[in-house]
Amino acid sequence: MSEETWSKVDRYFEELLLGEQPALDAALRETETVGLPAISVSPLQGRFLTFLAQSMGARRILELGTLGGYSTICLAAALPNDGLLVSLEVDPKNAEVARRNLERAQLHDRVEIRVAPAIETLPQLVRENAGPFDLIFIDADKESYADYFPWALKLARPGTVLLADNVVRKGEIIDAGNNDARIQGARRFNALVAAEPRVRATAMQTVGCKGYDGFLLAVVQ
Numbered sequence: 001m002s003e004e005t006w007s008k009v010d011r012y013f014e015e016l017l018l019g020e021q022p023a024l025d026a027a028l029r030e031t032e033t034v035g036l037p038a039i040s041v042s043p044l045q046g047r048f049l050t051f052l053a054q055s056m057g058a059r060r061i062l063e064l065g066t067l068g069g070y071s072t073i074c075l076a077a078a079l080p081n082d083g084l085l086v087s088l089e090v091d092p093k094n095a096e097v098a099r100r101n102l103e104r105a106q107l108h109d110r111v112e113i114r115v116a117p118a119i120e121t122l123p124q125l126v127r128e129n130a131g132p133f134d135l136i137f138i139d140a141d142k143e144s145y146a147d148y149f150p151w152a153l154k155l156a157r158p159g160t161v162l163l164a165d166n167v168v169r170k171g172e173i174i175d176a177g178n179n180d181a182r183i184q185g186a187r188r189f190n191a192l193v194a195a196e197p198r199v200r201a202t203a204m205q206t207v208g209c210k211g212y213d214g215f216l217l218a219v220v221q
Contacts, residue, residue, distance in 0.1 A: 007209040014043050023105035024073055031068035034097055040070035041139070041165065042210050049137065052163070053078035058134040062125075062155060063087040064118050064148055065140030069098030075137065076107040085111045086130065088118040088140070119144060122151035132157035139165040142182035145189035153198065153220065160220040164189065168205055168214035193218055 024046065031040065041049065053061060053075050059082075061075050066089035076085045089095045095115045102108040114121050118140055125131065136152050138145060145164060152162055167186045172178050176187065193201050193216060201218035 003211055006207040010042060010044060010208040018043055018047060023101070024070060026104055027068055027070050027073060027101040030097060030101055031070065034093070036068050036094060036097060040067055041074070042208050044208065045206070046071060046074035049074040050078045052161070053135055056134060056161060059083045060133045061085040062133040062136045062152070064138045065089065066098045066113055067094050069101040071137065071139060072098055072111060073102060073105045073107060075135070076102070076110045079110050083110055086125070087111060087113045088121050089113055089115055090117050119147055122148065122155070126151065126154045131155035132160060134160060136160060136162045138162065142166055143185035145185050146192050149189055149192050153196070156220045158220055162199070162218040162220070164216040166213050167203065167216045168212065170212045190216060
């Protein structure tokens with residue numbers, strides 16, 4: 001099976017199950033127009049994020065890595081009117097694009113974007129007693145996942161779901177000798193999760209228009 005086939009299957013299910021998604025389609029166009037990298041979650045993965053947040057009745061969500069706001073829209077769409085999503089983004093340009101996309105989707109009143117390195121904002125959230133969050137989605141720089149994880153735990157509660165994207169890295173995650181900082185960062189993160197007695201975790205490999213990758217999914221006990 002090839003990536004071309006995976007992409008065709010994605011398109012089949014997108015057309016069959018998703019239909020028109022004006023706000024999300026516009027967000028993708030905006031992201032492309034301003035030159036942001038095409039690394040948002042796929043439409044099917046976005047729907048998965050929405051369903052995950054809905055199924056657990058999430059009212060407070062923390063997202064690490066906003067980019068153009070595609071996944072932010074997917075998650076915020078699952079919140080009740082008085083819910084809150086706090087999204088951490090290091091790049092002011094990305095944050096501004098995301099704000100425009102969220103306003104177009106009429107979800108901006110449920111989302112707070114904080115612009116700074118996440119490793120600085122996370123301790124600030126702890127000091128503010130901003131937690132606990134019901135769902136924490138980590139989709140930022142892979143090199144720092146292991147640094148983010150302890151802070152995510154401080155902002156969680158028993159039952160909080162932690163979802164981390166891009167932990168398979170086209171299968172290269174199993175190569176301990178690979179010097180790619182993103183792979184080594186993901187390996188450190190995976191090992192930390194595995195050694196943490198306060199969580200139970202699993203992993204899901206994914207294929208599709210984004211290639212071969214996967215999620216790590218953990219629940220705080």
